[in-house]
Amino acid sequence: MQFKIALCQMLVSPIKENNISHARSLIRGAAEKGSKLVVLPEMWCCPYSMKTLRDHAEDIEAKSSPSISMLSEAAAYHKITIVGGSIPEKSGGKLFNTCCVLGPDGEIKAKHRKLHLFDMDLPGESFRESDTFAYGDGPTIVDTEVGKIGIGICHDIRFPELSILYRLRGAHLICFPGAFNMSTGELLWELMQRSRAVDNQLFVAACSPARDPDVNSDYMIWGHSSLVGPFGEIIATTGHEEDVVIGEIDYSILQTRRENLPLEKQKRGDIYQLIDHSSGK
Ligand SMILES: O=C(O)CCC(=O)C(=O)O
Numbered sequence: 001m002q003f004k005i006a007l008c009q010m011l012v013s014p015i016k017e018n019n020i021s022h023a024r025s026l027i028r029g030a031a032e033k034g035s036k037l038v039v040l041p042e043m044w045c046c047p048y049s050m051k052t053l054r055d056h057a058e059d060i061e062a063k064s065s066p067s068i069s070m071l072s073e074a075a076a077y078h079k080i081t082i083v084g085g086s087i088p089e090k091s092g093g094k095l096f097n098t099c100c101v102l103g104p105d106g107e108i109k110a111k112h113r114k115l116h117l118f119d120m121d122l123p124g125e126s127f128r129e130s131d132t133f134a135y136g137d138g139p140t141i142v143d144t145e146v147g148k149i150g151i152g153i154c155h156d157i158r159f160p161e162l163s164i165l166y167r168l169r170g171a172h173l174i175c176f177p178g179a180f181n182m183s184t185g186e187l188l189w190e191l192m193q194r195s196r197a198v199d200n201q202l203f204v205a206a207c208s209p210a211r212d213p214d215v216n217s218d219y220m221i222w223g224h225s226s227l228v229g230p231f232g233e234i235i236a237t238t239g240h241e242e243d244v245v246i247g248e249i250d251y252s253i254l255q256t257r258r259e260n261l262p263l264e265k266q267k268r269g270d271i272y273q274l275i276d277h278s279s280g281k
Contacts, residue, residue, distance in 0.1 A: 006030030007207040007225040007245040031078035040085030042179040057090035076106030085177040094134040112140035112151040147172035154178035167200035185222025194232040211240040
């Protein structure tokens with residue numbers, strides 16, 4: 001299977017309605033260029049600021065989420081698959097960092113709640129996502145019109161076991177909506193995308209918001225959304241400004257790579273193994 005994927009590295013504003021209509025127009029542009037899969041960034045509907053996230057939270061289960069309604073309409077209108085970045089989701093009195101995957105019929109095919117929350121303490125910079133969000137409780141891999149896709153949100157990329165699990169369950173592609181910042185982005189964002197792709201011989205697509213240098217944000221975004229192939233090759237990428245990165249995915253090269261270098265067969269299951277405790281969502 002061969003198709004175009006678009007990573008919408010959008011500039012996020014403080015006004016939700018504007019973000020929703022802006023994302024809609026980026027999706028339209030990507031679909032008009034022939035993209036069959038469109039990926040949005042982590043927290044595209046509102047600024048990634050712990051001070052205001054709660055005010056922007058949406059109830060996805062009650063079907064009253066303006067962000068997901070827009071994605072559903074867009075997916076159905078253009079007959080594409082959308083990995084809908086993430087939005088703050090409220091559910092049962094808790095807040096989650098949640099990604100919905102929508103099929104070309106506009107239905108939600110999967111919902112991933114960020115599993116690994118980003119708590120960091122560096123000199124002069126600390127960040128505690130777990131003060132605001134609750135933890136997701138399972139991996140998410142979904143069969144779509146454009147292959148079997150595993151989902152991780154940002155910090156989820158740091159934990160190789162999650163990607164290995166997706167590979168074991170047959171993933172062709174892992175999508176990571178993310179929003180790496182200036183302190184870890186430069187050194188690690190691309191490195192980890194390439195590592196997850198190489199470890200598991202699959203495609204990795206990572207989509208960030210654009211950096212807004214003018215905003216007085218407590219979180220400066222690194223950007224650099226990219227599509228990486230199974231040899232760790234960068235197929236398409238960008239800098240930190242708003243951009244729609246379009247790349248070609250050809251799943252037939254997965255088989256070639258896996259035959260050339262049969263890592264799965266070479267693994268020493270007699271010495272080490274990943275234990276899957278999840279229920280198989
Ligand atoms: O793991 C990191 O360095 C950054 C993670 C992050 O920015 C996030 O999860 O939002």
